[in-house]
Amino acid sequence: MxxxxxxxxxxxxxxxxxxxxxxxxxxxxxxxxxxxxxxxxxxxxxxxxxxxxxxxxxxxxxPVCVTATEEIDRAILAAELDGVIVATFGDLVRVPGSVGTLAQRRARGARVEVIYSPLDAVQLAAENPGDQVVFLAIGFETTAPTAAAAALAAQAQGLDNFSLLPMHKLxxxxxxxxxxxxxxxxxxxxxxxxxxxxxxxxxxxxxxxxxxxxxxxxxxxxxxxxxxxxxxxxxxxxxxxxxxxxxxxxxxxxxNPQAQAVMNQVYRPADAPWRGLGVIPDSGLDLAEEFRHLDARERFDLEVEPVGDPPGxxxxxxxxxxxxxxxxxxxxxxxxxxxxxxxxxxxxxxxxxxxxxxxxx
Ligand code: SF4
CATH class of the missing domain: 3.40.50.11750 (HypD, alpha/beta domain 1)
Incomplete structure (x- = not known):
């Protein structure tokens, strides 16, 4: 090749x-x-x-490794809600939070779908109008533009059952x-x-x-x-x-100016917790004001306490x-x-x- x-x-x-x-x-x-x-x-x-x-x-x-334990806990909390499907990339389902893993929750009946592209999550929402789809938006600047494009696609399709859990890192x-x-x-x-x-x-x-x-x-x-x-x-x-x-x-x-533009349209820098580095100012991405309604933390009650790494x-x-x-x-x-x-x-x-x-x- x-x-x-x-x-x-x-x-x-x-x-x-x-x-x-x-x-x-x-x-x-x-x-x-x-x-x-x-x-x-x-x-x-x-x-x-x-x-x-x-x-x-x-x-x-x-990106999976630097995700803080509390962020995994928040994703698990979302997966436990009635009528919610969590859509995520594969590695994340096996990462332990302080209360287990998404894979363990799925084994007990939670609806956790592994996807290969953020647009798969949008499609999942379109195919399941009676459910809420929460996409775990994880990754560095490489994947943030694709998650931003998914937010724009969901908005363009008028989907009111799609949201993102912002977990990006810069x-x-x-x-x-x-x-x-x-x-x-x-x-x-x-x-x-x-x-x-x-x-x-x-x-x-x-x-x-x-x-x-x-x-x-x-x-x-x-x-x-x-x-x-x-x-x-x-x-x-x-x-x-x-x-x-x-x-x-x-x-x-x-x-890539186009990727930067879509990222800047949908997201704003925000403080974010990193495993090993603590909370770093402006090192994550929150949804911009006009996309705030797509933030799963606003749509659902997803409060969690900060927790440390697993013992040892x-x-x-x-x-x-x-x-x-x-x-x-x-x-x-x-x-x-x-x-x-x-x-x-x-x-x-x-x-x-x-x-x-x-x-x-
Ligand atoms: S417990 Fe130790 S070996 Fe396992 S992932 Fe953490 S640092 Fe690595």
Missing amino acids: KYVDEYRDPELVKRLAAKMAEVSRTPVRFMELCGTHTMAIARHGLHHLFPPTVEMISGPGC LPPAMNALLSGPDLGLHGFLCPGHVTTVIGTAYYQEVVRDYRLPCVVSGFEPADVMASILMLIQQIEAGQPRVEVQYGRAVSTQG CRCGEVLTGLIRPPECQLFGKACNPVNPVGPCMVSAEGTCAAYYKYRRD
Whole structure:
């Protein structure tokens, strides 16, 4: 397949690894900000190819993982209401809240439908006029425009039985929170290709200006990731931090203006709770005034109390690069993919799931 196969070429990956070993002199610690990068590194064993000078740590880039326990509790509360169908992406049904999971509620009769696109939720509402459909609007800037488009579609169709539970998160405020938190000894960021496709690269210029940390926007195939890390190393060795885009086949500096426009039409920035990072100002999205009637929190009584992580679970530290999954005492024992304790073991992009499946270092 054009634009994919060439980035999976093992010979190219080996050549990039050799180049890394040749140019890397300074010990460096980079953070990958996207769960898809975490999974790509683990699945393809790329960490075995890094020179000993290069360390990669994972950040808060998995949308399911950063969802706070109280947000899961609120979704469960919605699923327990008579006449409500909760529509959600698949990973979320197995994430434990403080009162169990959506999957457990579904087993007891709650109506929880797994969907593949926000527009599926709109269709569900159209097909079930006697029920209320609550769509769990989760994800970063990548998925927020599609949820916004679903809100517009429901409005255009005159559906009064569709609402959203806003759970979106925004990447730049989370990066700011990370950078103003405990010193992680970072030397640069492997930046997410998908999010940057929407938001563009302007924010990373601020990171370079304020923190002198290189930022490289990377694709997701093995050669993409290796080439991007090589670019980070070259910036460090040259002493010239800057923003570079390795994923040029999808990312432009200005991002996607249409996606930004639909997101800005439907949503407004709002404070949001993050697992591991607490409440970060303006790091989430609430519905704008003219779409407030589509907010499930307004339509139903969905009050919940903030709660902490499950006992013993250290997802918050995993998500902020403070520990690696094997440092959690529950890893691979009480917590495993069949019986996950925290979201980092549930999600297909979760760091704990990546380590459990592919690595134990
Ligand atoms: S191993 Fe399980 S309990 Fe421990 S941090 Fe990861 S998800 Fe949480």
